Amino acid sequence: MRNRFCIFLLAVIAYSGAILAQTRRAGNPVIYADVPDMSIVRVGDTYYMSSTTMHMAPGVPIMKSKDLVNWQLVSYCYDVLDDMDELNLTGGKSTYGRGSWASCIRYHNKRYYVTTFAQTTGKTYVFTTDNIEKGSWTTTTFTPAHHDHTVFFDDDGRIYIIWGGGRLHVAELKDDLSGLKEGTERILIENASAPSGNNVSLPAEGSQLFKVNGKYYLFNITWPKGGMRTVVVHRSDSMDGPWEGKVVLQDKGVAQGGLVDTPDGRWFAYLFRDNGSVGRIPYLVPVKWEEGWPVLGIDGKVPDTLELPAGKGLIPGIVASDDFTRKKGDAALPLVWQWNHNPDNSLWSVSERKGHLRLKTGRLDNDFLQARNTLTQRTIGPACSATTSLDLSAMKEGDFAGLALLQKKYGLVGVKAEGGVKKLVMVSAQTDKPEEVESLPLNQNTVFLKATCNFVERADEADFYYSLDGKKWVKIGSRLKMAYTIPHFMGYRFGLFNYATQTAGGYVDFDYFRIAGE
Known part of the structure; x- marks a missing residue:
């Protein structure tokens, strides 16, 4: 009797699951x-x-x-x-x-x-x-x-x-x-x-x-x-x-x-x-x-x-995490990635250091929006976050690298090599004029960065964080009020960036990029 009941119960569960799926x-x-x-x-x-x-x-x-x-x-x-x-x-x-x-x-x-x-x-x-x-x-x-x-x-x-x-x-x-x-x-x-x-x-x-x-x-x-x-x-x-x-x-x-x-x-x-x-x-x-x-x-x-099948989410079909590890025959970059404008292919690599994206500097820039080789993925709604880890040991004086939310009114969290030391900074261009909102000393060559986006009911808010161990996250700078602007005519994108302001030839290594949606 017990076996019959178990079989019946399993049948009911399976039928209910089928109805729910339908x-x-x-x-x-x-x-x-x-x-x-x-x-x-x-x-x-x-x-x-x-x-x-x-x-x-x-x-x-x-x-x-x-x-x-x-x-x-x-x-x-x-x-x-x-x-x-x-x-x-x-x-x-x-x-x-x-x-x-x-x-x-x-x-x-x-x-x-x-x-x-x-x-x-x-x-x-x-x-x-x-x-x-x-x-x-x-x-x-x-x-x-x-x-x-x-x-x-x-x-x-x-x-x-x-x-x-x-x-x-x-x-x-x-x-x-x-x-x-x-x-x-x-x-x-x-x-x-x-x-x-x-x-x-x-x-x-x-x-x-x-x-x-x-x-x-x-x-x-x-x-x-x-x-x-x-x-x-x-x-x-x-x-x-x-x-x-x-x-x-x-x-x-x-x-x-x-x-x-x-x-x-x-x-x-x-x-x-x-x-x-x-x-x-x-x-x-x-x-x-x-x-x-x-x-x-x-x-x-x-x-x-x-009256169509339910959506399974945009990860990994439209956006995806990446540990930058490539097997033989893999594309250097999965299709979810796009460069901001044409890249200089001599200044990036996923093979020079296994399991890392290396972004090298080859010229001087003073403006994030003019910097070349920013690697991007779409943000997704209703809310999402992206995290990354950087090895900063090969930065040169004046270099700036990190994680961005790209649009005309952009926001950045990253590391600047300045005055012989490194510092964590959050930059906001919410007012169209980039402002270094907060700056903190950094005494190590590995750092973890995170950006979060809230698009619920068009809140259009973003926050930035850093971590020294990848576990404890600390908010940095101010909340960015994101805005879709016609001069850029594109939704916000997460971006991994590195550019030089004083001396070309440095580089940073990104260990991973992880995106999560809600």
Whole structure:
């Protein structure tokens, strides 16, 4: 009898667990991190997404998912966008807030296409590969830079590109996508903002074009003055028009994106929301079709939960800890890492000292934002922290190394070699002018640093800590009020940095980077 009861109890527990698993659902936002300007394509049962990281290198990240909720980085379209002062942080120049912007991902004839544009270079870029996860990318460029464009492969073999803001342009592309076909450029829609009213602070942009059941659907974002970011869709039976438009979503400022369907025939809109200092974060909105129009949301609202599998968290798919130990065949840096602007690859290593990231100085800088080779990862919401350990024994006079929260209004905790001694410092640029808020003497060559971020209900607060033994943490400096600024146009990032102010040639070794979310 006892054995029968145990078997019954185990069956009940297993059944309850199965029911619980079935009732768990994904929540919005689906990614609580800076992943803006998404473009998504489904190939079979797999989704691929491209996004914007602008001045970061490598750039145009590609992410993969089987369920639209749980994503992992699998590739980048380029290692370096171009070799120029603005992208290299040389000659006193930078490209914060610029670099490459909104991309478009497509799959056609068993080949992947990702297109983007860059104000910094004035070019439009076309990246192609037949293996989006492991293959190399072929790059084609042409001028000018076509703002917020979408590329579309039509059934009749024509390839279209649509771009612009408010007044939208269209042209056909050459078969190899190396430029526009001469004589095909024209105005597609004179005023794509019109469905949201005539008084807008952001004319319709962010074009993404789709074809469903023989009709063309063009998605745009606009922003009526006094209102919020709004999704506008225009539809037509022909690329020649006429086009009719309407507002399809106006809730929480969730906007800019497009359509994707699931293998079982459901539809979703992928969009993003400005969410304070963590950045622009992705949402999914269910879509129904009524009278040939996509109807977004539940009663016009963005739902908190979705009929999709629950999210498993952003670690390690989007961000990840790193002990800097590499096995044979491993990449020097996992895909979660990006450099702030193009790196100088002669000045960093994960092989010179096993299990450590070495950042060496090769020139003099007096400004953290101009310093080269800052290695970054996204912050994540609703709250997160990052810790690291540094060996400082090879620093030179005037060197400054540590852990940063990178944005225009940045914060740092680190160590300065100054006057023949080392000191722990916390620097805040909250007022746009960097201020050394606190300074303490340091009498050892190993130190542990930590930064914490609170994005709950847009608190946007960060604190900094140090430890002499890796166990007892002491707060240093002041609380940083983080702010998303347009000059940088990116959510805050954790950064590992080291730069020289007096003598080049020193280095520091980072033992690990550990990120945790809440």
